[in-house]
Amino acid sequence: MLSLLFVFNGVLLAQDNIPAANKSCLTCHQREGFSTKHDGKEISLTVDPAVLADSVHKNNPCTTCHMNIQGFPHQDVVYGQELTVQVTKSCQMCHANVAKDYKASKHWKATKNGMADVSCNACHGEHNVQKLELTKQEEVKMCTQCHQGAILEGYKQSFHGKAVLLGSQESASCVDCHGAHKALGDEVAASPVSAKNKPATCAKCHQDAQANFAKGSEHLTLSAKDKNKIPYYISKAYIWLIILTIGFMLVHILIELFGKFRKAKKDDITIDVDDSDIDLN
Amino acid sequence: MEERISFSEERGLMFQRLTLNQRIQHFVNFLTFTTCVITGLPIKYHGAALSAKIVSLFGGFDTMFYTHVVSGILMLLAFSYHFVYLAAYAYLNEPSFAILPKWKDAVEIVQTIKYNLGLTDEHPEYGRYCYKEKMEYLALIWGTVVMGLSGLMMYFPQITVKFVPRWVIEAFRAAHSGEAVLAALAIVVWHMYNAHLSPDFFPMNKTWITGKVSKTQMEHEHPEELREIMDEIDYKEELKTDVEDSKSFKFANSRGLIGVEIALYAVFLVWLLKTFVPLGF
Numbered sequence: 297m298l299s300l301l302f303v304f305n306g307v308l309l310a311q312d313n314i315p316a317a318n319k320s321c322l323t324c325h326q327r328e329g330f331s332t333k334h335d336g337k338e339i340s341l342t343v344d345p346a347v348l349a350d351s352v353h354k355n356n357p358c359t360t361c362h363m364n365i366q367g368f369p370h371q372d373v374v375y376g377q378e379l380t381v382q383v384t385k386s387c388q389m390c391h392a393n394v395a396k397d398y399k400a401s402k403h404w405k406a407t408k409n410g411m412a413d414v415s416c417n418a419c420h421g422e423h424n425v426q427k428l429e430l431t432k433q434e435e436v437k438m439c440t441q442c443h444q445g446a447i448l449e450g451y452k453q454s455f456h457g458k459a460v461l462l463g464s465q466e467s468a469s470c471v472d473c474h475g476a477h478k479a480l481g482d483e484v485a486a487s488p489v490s491a492k493n494k495p496a497t498c499a500k501c502h503q504d505a506q507a508n509f510a511k512g513s514e515h516l517t518l519s520a521k522d523k524n525k526i527p528y529y530i531s532k533a534y535i536w537l538i539i540l541t542i543g544f545m546l547v548h549i550l551i552e553l554f555g556k557f558r559k560a561k562k563d564d565i566t567i568d569v570d571d572s573d574i575d576l577n
Numbered sequence: 578m579e580e581r582i583s584f585s586e587e588r589g590l591m592f593q594r595l596t597l598n599q600r601i602q603h604f605v606n607f608l609t610f611t612t613c614v615i616t617g618l619p620i621k622y623h624g625a626a627l628s629a630k631i632v633s634l635f636g637g638f639d640t641m642f643y644t645h646v647v648s649g650i651l652m653l654l655a656f657s658y659h660f661v662y663l664a665a666y667a668y669l670n671e672p673s674f675a676i677l678p679k680w681k682d683a684v685e686i687v688q689t690i691k692y693n694l695g696l697t698d699e700h701p702e703y704g705r706y707c708y709k710e711k712m713e714y715l716a717l718i719w720g721t722v723v724m725g726l727s728g729l730m731m732y733f734p735q736i737t738v739k740f741v742p743r744w745v746i747e748a749f750r751a752a753h754s755g756e757a758v759l760a761a762l763a764i765v766v767w768h769m770y771n772a773h774l775s776p777d778f779f780p781m782n783k784t785w786i787t788g789k790v791s792k793t794q795m796e797h798e799h800p801e802e803l804r805e806i807m808d809e810i811d812y813k814e815e816l817k818t819d820v821e822d823s824k825s826f827k828f829a830n831s832r833g834l835i836g837v838e839i840a841l842y843a844v845f846l847v848w849l850l851k852t853f854v855p856l857g858f
Binding site for chain 2 (some may be wrong): 452455458459461462463464465466467502503504505506508509511512516518524526527528530531532533534535536537538539541542543545546547548549550551552553554555556557558559560
């Protein structure tokens with residue numbers, strides 16, 4: 297068995313990026329199809345060394361994140377949501393500043409309670425963990441994996457949303473207003489979109505944004521049920537103005553064309569205005 | 578100064594209708610309007626496949642959007658110039674109110690429709706501007722006011738909210754969006770017919786380039802104005818000419834063209850109703 301380990305190590309030594317401590321972990325965990333059964337579900341235990349070598353954590357020992365695994369055989373192994381919470385807690389050992397914001401967020405609450413997986417890894421990746429350098433479009437795509445419905449519809453109808461969805465790199469994505477780690481919800485005073493902080497958040501882009509500027513819904517869908525019906529009725533009024541005006545024009549043109557068609561058949565004259573009283577002489 | 582009446586070997590007597598100044602105003606309006614439509618509709622219809630293509634034509638949303646803003650500002654400058662021009666005209670000449678609607682126009686609309694339906698043989702005798710031209714001019718004034726005002730409110734929201742609550746911007750945004758479609762359709766339907774597709778002018782009324790209208794066209798389009806001009810001048814003897822206008826009304830009796838156009842506008846009418854009526858409820 298020991299000699300077998302040495303053989304594996306020999307193979308792994310060729311991959312010089314991998315910290316020595318991880319080589320023994322990978323001895324088992326890089327095997328394809330390496331899995332276990334938990335609660336009747338097949339759980340893969342395979343880690344691709346190439347994926348690991350690509351991440352910003354490539355020089356970290358596996359045990360920085362999997363803190364409870366200190367020996368072999370492993371003690372107190374957890375799976376699924378429990379594992380997610382456990383690993384997320386280990387992130388704050390190094391990323392203390394960000395973790396402070398994150399731990400106050402709704403995302404952590406939801407993750408902790410098992411309502412959803414919005415852990416650090418959910419956005420940043422697991423074994424391929426990366427610093428996120430996303431375009432506005434990728435940011436929206438990431439958030440809207442979960443945030444759909446009226447919020448997304450309202451964003452799509454807003455100028456910010458239309459611009460970003462058409463490729464703008466200047467308009468506001470979700471995180472520009474809501475923050476990434478500080479996704480607190482607008483009822484929390486510390487949130488960038490709370491009534492108190494909104495003017496300052498708007499002012500990040502809109503210079504000299506007044507308090508009045510931030511009074512209003514950004515995720516607005518035109519609807520008669522909305523608090524503000526006036527924009528909705530204006531847009532409906534325009535629909536009918538278009539139907540009546542353009543409809544009148546088209547009918548008028550059609551009548552004129554029918555008249556011309558009939559004339560062209562009846563007599564071959566073009567000018568039928570009586571010009572006898574236009575005295576050129 | 579361009580002569581008011583000139584002579585063309587092919588078309589006989591020619592009457593000056595648009596001065597160079599007016600033609601340049603039309604041209605600037607034509608360019609900025611077209612640019613605003615092309616760069617604006619993708620924002621309204623951000624989900625359409627064509628919108629993404631137009632955006633990529635501009636190399637990205639942000640460039641397209643700034644083109645829209647710059648072109649809108651140029652249009653507003655041309656619009657402001659027009660009122661300076663009107664004031665200067667009124668100061669240097671007699672002020673003219675010929676463009677304003679009068680009761681005569683209502684009578685003429687009814688009579689024109691009756692004439693085209695074959696209910697009367699008498700075609701109304703239009704003056705300097707007929708109701709079609711008045712409608713278009715006044716729609717342009719109204720449209721530029723709505724688009725300009727709402728555009729400025731949206732582009733300078735932090736200034737707007739010093740005077741009005743934010744929902745007012747949202748209301749004007751709905752107006753900007755509706756008026757845009759109304760204006761674009763009005764140009765495509767009304768202006769394209771009256772200047773290009775009308776069998777009287779097909780394929781194009783060149784007055785917007787030359788500024789001139791032949792006597793034959795004047796007799797047909799503005800008989801009352803022609804009579805007024807001829808009453809005013811005292812050198813009628815010199816204007817005697819036997820030259821017939823060989824260029825105008827080439828397709829006026831082409832039943833093929835008229836038939837195709839009837840089909841075209843009928844399809845357009847069906848499209849209008851099918852597209853907009855469901856949106857109206």
